Amino acid sequence: MQLTLEFGGGLELLCQSSKIHNVDVKPNPGEDKLTMRDLLAWVKSNLIKERPEMFVKGDSVRPGVLVLINDCDWELCGSVDTELEEKDVVVFISTLHGG
Amino acid sequence: MDSKEIGGGLSGADLLREIERLRAEKEELESRIHLLEAQIKPRGTAEKDKSGSCSLSSLSCPQMNGTTLSGLSPEMIHRYSRHLLLPDFGVEGQLKLSKSSILVVGAGGLGSPVAMYLAACGVGCLGIVDNDIVELNNLHRQIIHTEAYVGQSKVKSAASSCHAINSSVKLVEHREALQAVNALDIVSKYDIVVDATDNLPSRYMISDCCVLLDKPLVCGAALGLEGQLTVYNYNGGPCYRCLFPTPPPSAACQRCSDSGVLGVVPGVIGCLQALEAIKVASAVGEPLSGRMLLFDALSSRTRTVKIRGRSPVCSICGENAAFTREKFQSFDYESFTQSPMSDRSSEKLNLIPESSRITSKEYNEIVNAGEPHILVDVRPVHHFKIAAIPKSKNIPLSNLEDKLSTIDSALKQAAQDSGKCASLFVVCRRGNDSQRAVDYLSKNGFPLAKDIVGGLQSWSQFVDRTFPSY
Numbered sequence: 259m260q261l262t263l264e265f266g267g268g269l270e271l272l273c274q275s276s277k278i279h280n281v282d283v284k285p286n287p288g289e290d291k292l293t294m295r296d297l298l299a300w301v302k303s304n305l306i307k308e309r310p311e312m313f314v315k316g317d318s319v320r321p322g323v324l325v326l327i328n329d330c331d332w333e334l335c336g337s338v339d340t341e342l343e344e345k346d347v348v349v350f351i352s353t354l355h356g357g
Numbered sequence: 358m359d360s361k362e363i364g365g366g367l368s369g370a371d372l373l374r375e376i377e378r379l380r381a382e383k384e385e386l387e388s389r390i391h392l393l394e395a396q397i398k399p400r401g402t403a404e405k406d407k408s409g410s411c412s413l414s415s416l417s418c419p420q421m422n423g424t425t426l427s428g429l430s431p432e433m434i435h436r437y438s439r440h441l442l443l444p445d446f447g448v449e450g451q452l453k454l455s456k457s458s459i460l461v462v463g464a465g466g467l468g469s470p471v472a473m474y475l476a477a478c479g480v481g482c483l484g485i486v487d488n489d490i491v492e493l494n495n496l497h498r499q500i501i502h503t504e505a506y507v508g509q510s511k512v513k514s515a516a517s518s519c520h521a522i523n524s525s526v527k528l529v530e531h532r533e534a535l536q537a538v539n540a541l542d543i544v545s546k547y548d549i550v551v552d553a554t555d556n557l558p559s560r561y562m563i564s565d566c567c568v569l570l571d572k573p574l575v576c577g578a579a580l581g582l583e584g585q586l587t588v589y590n591y592n593g594g595p596c597y598r599c600l601f602p603t604p605p606p607s608a609a610c611q612r613c614s615d616s617g618v619l620g621v622v623p624g625v626i627g628c629l630q631a632l633e634a635i636k637v638a639s640a641v642g643e644p645l646s647g648r649m650l651l652f653d654a655l656s657s658r659t660r661t662v663k664i665r666g667r668s669p670v671c672s673i674c675g676e677n678a679a680f681t682r683e684k685f686q687s688f689d690y691e692s693f694t695q696s697p698m699s700d701r702s703s704e705k706l707n708l709i710p711e712s713s714r715i716t717s718k719e720y721n722e723i724v725n726a727g728e729p730h731i732l733v734d735v736r737p738v739h740h741f742k743i744a745a746i747p748k749s750k751n752i753p754l755s756n757l758e759d760k761l762s763t764i765d766s767a768l769k770q771a772a773q774d775s776g777k778c779a780s781l782f783v784v785c786r787r788g789n790d791s792q793r794a795v796d797y798l799s800k801n802g803f804p805l806a807k808d809i810v811g812g813l814q815s816w817s818q819f820v821d822r823t824f825p826s827y
Contacts, residue, residue, distance in 0.1 A: 354611075
């Protein structure tokens with residue numbers, strides 16, 4: 259499944275300072291759907307190069323990270339259980355506090 | 358008139374009489390100017406208020422003369438004419454704005470454009486709260502301040518700039534830090550709050566306070582080359598805690614004083630905050646509630662995303678929330694977020710034993726005595742490029758693991774050159790990363806490595822006053 263993943267608010271530092279990643283992620287063997295839970299596990303093992311605790315906590319993202327699927331908060335569409343579709347754009351953004 | 362014409366051919370007595378006549382004429386003209394001014398200036402608007410009161414009684418009914426249909430004085434019509442010409446804003450928008458009171462929390466990078474635009478656009482009352490003083494390294498982004506105010510209160514400086522732009526706005530100076538103990542008192546005097554702070558605990562505290570007092574909150578943040586903006590607690594939208602019920606780990610909280618910020622980035626976000634505050638105050642347009650704007654300066658991209666609504670289970674604004682004013686006032690926001698309520702205070706790590714540390718003065722003595730040693734600077738490369746101690750060797754902490762052999766051969770080289778055993782010292786900006794490095798080195802073949810307490814900051818403070826601080 260072709261997906262565009264974007265990292266911002268400092269999370270890009272965990273994946274070699276690259277903000278946009280066009281990736282091809284396959285559903286787990288024996289399944290035909292790819293959920294956000296699967297994607298997080300895939301990102302953790304394939305894109306995150308350092309300090310994974312700055313990205314994930316349990317089977318979700320760490321506090322302070324907003325997840326947006328096609329510009330919409332994932333809390334509005336099922337959080338970790340959201341089923342992804344071809345060409346979805348998933349944004350992971352850490353909230354900023356500076357000024 | 359030139360001087361010849363005035364004095365030409367007159368005797369001493371005539372000159373005196375002429376001076377007398379001109380003085381009388383001048384007085385007459387001045388009193389006519391005063392009368393005219395009094396007719397166009399709404400009463401009591403040019404006063405700066407330091408009492409902390411934000412009453413707008415004198416503003417709600419400006420003294421009018423001539424044009425009264427609009428409810429705006431002739432001076433207001435002239436000053437805000439470009440607003441009045443906007444069909445979507447017009448007289449109604451301007452009148453609402455002139456009756457609104459807005460509190461800007463923080464007179465820094467975000468607060469600068471917020472306060473300047475809110476003063477310029479003619480809000481009725483503008484409060485500014487901050488405890489900081491203006492520093493030289495603020496001026497690249499905090500454009501409300503000038504060099505003349507370095508060392509003085511940011512609130513004083515900001516109020517003076519705002520007054521210079523629009524003396525008819527009532528300005529309230531709160532020269533104190535907004536904290537849980539004083540926030541209810543201060544915030545309750547205003548209609549709208551703008552969060553222009555620079556730290557996490559303040560953000561939670563301001564949002565909680567706005568929920569308790571039912572005030573809309575325009576919240577902006579900027580760091581590095583990115584900014585974020587949304588309006589909380591407005592029109593059924595979420596509060597900060599609906600979005601972030603649990604604070605992030607403190608290691609995830611970057612600060613401008615550590616990570617840097619391009620000056621114009623908080624400027625962009627601050628301008629947008631002023632815009633949202635104006636929209637809320639004048640009831641025009643669709644304020645950014647239930648949505649968040651994300652700004653990426655590097656790629657010139659803005660993205661507006663839909664965020665969750667008010668959470669029914671939110672501990673602060675939810676249906677069964679038991680958060681009271683008393684609880685708020687005693688809530689410890691710094692311990693809740695594990696971060697300080699200031700961008701300035703820095704972490705003081707105590708990781709390694711005293712015996713593995715030396716002071717900057719002691720290191721200076723070692724240099725002066727010509728004792729063989731190497732100095733490893735573990736800051737990131739872009740920090741090292743700013744300024745470094747001569748002959749120090751830059752090995753960023755993140756690369757240390759791969760560079761142990763480099764350190765080993767440098768030590769051997771120094772020993773060979775001097776015929777004595779060479780020592781290993783480690784330095785960084787403030788003395789935290791150098792401890793982490795020494796801790797690692799001591800476990801990986803360099804048991805005698807020592808770090809310089811307080812890092813380059815201490816070097817600049819106690820040894821070399823000309824060494825630049827940043």
